[in-house]
Amino acid sequence: MKTLWGVDLGGTKIECVVMNAENNEILSRKRIPTEASKGYEHIISQIVKLIDMVKTETQIQPTAVGFSTPGTTDPTTQTMKNCNTTSMNGRPMKADIENALGVPVELANDANCFALAEATMGIVKDVLPDAKVVFGVILGTGVGGGVVVNGQLIQGRHGIGGEWGHNFFEEDGVMCYCGKTGCNENVFSGPALQQYYKKLSGYDLTMKEIYELHQAGTDPHATATLQHLVKSFGRAISSIVNVLDPDAIVIGGGVGNIDMIYTAFPEELKNWIFNNRKVETLFLKPKLGDSAGVFGAIELIRGY
Template sequence: MSDAVVLGLDVGGSSVKYRLASATPSEGIPEALAQGTVSTPKHDPVAGLAAIARDVTALHRLVAVVVGIPGLVDEASGTVLRSANLPALDGLALGPALSAELEVPVGVINDGRAAAVAEARWGAGSRERDVFTLALGTGIAGSHIVDGRVVDGAHGIAGELGHVVVEPSGARCACGQRGCLETVIGAPALRRAWNRAGGHGSPKDLLSAYEAGDARAARIIERGAAALADAILTLLALVDPGVIVIGGGLASAPHRIVERAAALVAERATFHRVPAIVPAILGKWAGAVGAVSEARELAGCVVGASAG
């Protein structure tokens, strides 16, 4: 069994990150036997991902794979319900199809959730048993993780802090509601607000202007911080997490929003216990680490099931 390995794939719009680890559980982060990046197979994703898995594990005995996908995933059936970046995956029963190709169990997980699990188990949340992770980017994703496991509600949709309404008569959100947190501090919303105020460029330019003392930028940052503080106070009242971990592709751009929101939360909190709000630390490999960590669990489950 010592040569048995598990594979985590983090599938992005242009590249796939992989991490190979021993199937044997360890105390710390699953050590990488191999790790790297290859191009995303666009046309025949099942054959393409199977080829990547075979290449990477050629010298090993593969026992389980978990694939992180950017999109809506039904984890129970291993089906990709919708993926904006990878339309070839839409509606595909990816888990069963890859499992048939590779002849090992294959799990499918949302990529943000994989990264969140990694941060909670091995990263910035590892000292607390009750962790809430928030990924700020184009969209805003949240995950509540207790003892290393996602608490996702009766229908798998809990943790969607990006769709908590903070401005009831605000802009229409992609989800259909008005004034979700995402419509205020999602990257496209920040860009729109900045451009409407006469600024040029992206949220990064907004941040530079703010640092240089621009009053228009300050108003946008302040509005974003107030919205994020509202959402976090709601989170504290409902979930009472031990730590909030903030990551995501744009975590560096609105970090002033996060800082200012943390100050507002501290001012406004009454009965709430205000936890530390800390940046994610695993960086771009978090998704692959989470996927390989889940693959280990999957291998464990399968071994356990056949033994029992």
């Protein structure tokens, strides 16, 4: 039996899934804490510990392992960059994991794995199985993206394919950790929207609470915040639609749980798309939830 091994490496937990390659049956699923505060070498040791646990349980040896990571591998230096688990930055993680496990590994960032999973195993496969181009969006604590064309990730020359969260949006915007001001991430991520609401109202609420107030129709500041989300997202996503013209856009992350955006975003996009105000791109809710990362990691090594 051929098996596929995927690992979702997060700052808080590491999850491993082993799947039967023939029918996608899950044979094993385990997770342990990352304990990232203990440093890079400890993270590698936790990966080895988890893989050993799964090998013992299944009595199966992996031939390759795919990893969803909180950053990306620089194609030139083969070291990690843009990781919010900062101890990984500048480290040759792919080589270190391969040396530790003794098998080939493939790495891609979490937004790319989300997009790949939803395109090949998730909602896009269910709703639009003939889709050629899919853009996956993460709208949560941060803003990210991933591009999938004909079932393959487009990671790019610099390894930053799909990094839409750090496109420039507004001249006088908030300073971003990436060194620029006014990035998409600082306009319509969850924390950015909460700050927008706080400036209007003086209150510090969660996005869930803000959305509930908007739905109740009792708080004009909440409604203004949702309108700000729709208008800014519609304008920002138009650059993706005008360049890639995706068949479908899948929206993950906490902000993606807001039902209204699946009708409001296409309407706002009409104002910016270069297509005579006609929008046929499908905006879809993800199917795989927090499993998308590990399933995307599995897809990285399906061809091995």
